Amino acid sequence: MVTMTSAPFEYEKPESVAEASRLLSKYGGNGKLLAGGHSLVPLMKLRLASPDALIDLSGINDLKGIKSTANGLSIGSMTTYHELESSSDVQSGAPLLADAASQVADTQVRNFGTIGGAVSHSDPASDLPPVVLALDATMVTGSQRSGREIPADRFFKDFLTTALRPNEVLVRIDIPKLPANTGTAYVKMANKASHYALVGVAAVITLGAGGVCERARVALTGAGPHAVRARRAERILEGKVLAGNVIRNASKRVGAELDGMFNEDVHASAEYREAMTQVYAERAITAAVANAG
């Protein structure tokens, strides 16, 4: 029989990052931070997670809000998908993020789910991890004593595993300003029911003189155990005029970092995901180039 109610738990509502971190230490690995609850609570209902305590982050003001600075955007970890897709600062400063957020699930999930919860959970099919990778974002954490800055490409470690330490809270995500002549795109093959990415590709392309690609960022979700930068594909793109054959060659290498470890589940075989990775990479890079031009 499948249980659809969670095991009993304590409820805590800290008002600061330091207090949340202290509570994480107090419960010694058996306390869970609660953001939008749209990944954690379903796991608890299925008893795949049974924390002793939920530490609700909604009372911490330092985790809220979107700030636009001279260097880019600073986005509080409790910012919801809806706030991301409807913010004019995000639409103009990081259109890739606004667009990807608008592709997540449905209105209800977008009203609750947060950027902090999405990246901290590191679900292999989640939409925002490849976006923060492609945007060269920095994850800023806090704990009882101090904080750290973790580049996005060192943050996602494995299936549901990040570089966050047991007593760390993700405070905000800093996104640098995009260089001039930069185009971005996120495209995904969505699961028809949940809209999670069977395969999703984020591309950020900066063009220089003569249409030569000065800088390429390509990142992948849905295909492997966690989101990854496609560095080998990026190297094929950089320094070249991005004609169709160059984009096609690079797209063939987008899954190279996965070393053959493509996901296989009821939704798609590993071979299918590998093939779709190439198709969606070509679409994302082509769209980003068009946007840059």
Ligand SMILES: Cc1cc2nc3c(=O)[nH]c(=O)nc-3n(C[C@H](O)[C@H](O)[C@H](O)COP(=O)(O)OP(=O)(O)OC[C@H]3O[C@@H](n4cnc5c(N)ncnc54)[C@H](O)[C@@H]3O)c2cc1C
């Ligand atoms: C029906 C449905 C459809 C969905 N479809 C999609 C989809 O199409 N695309 C997609 O990307 N996602 C999808 N999701 C997942 C959804 O986006 C989740 O909301 C998101 O992944 C987690 O964000 P959250 O704020 O709800 O986090 P929570 O569920 O509250 O937390 C998730 C994990 O992150 C930890 N955490 C949360 N905040 C922090 C923080 N600040 N610091 C450190 N750790 C933290 C929690 O302790 C927990 O382990 C779907 C979910 C549902 C229920």
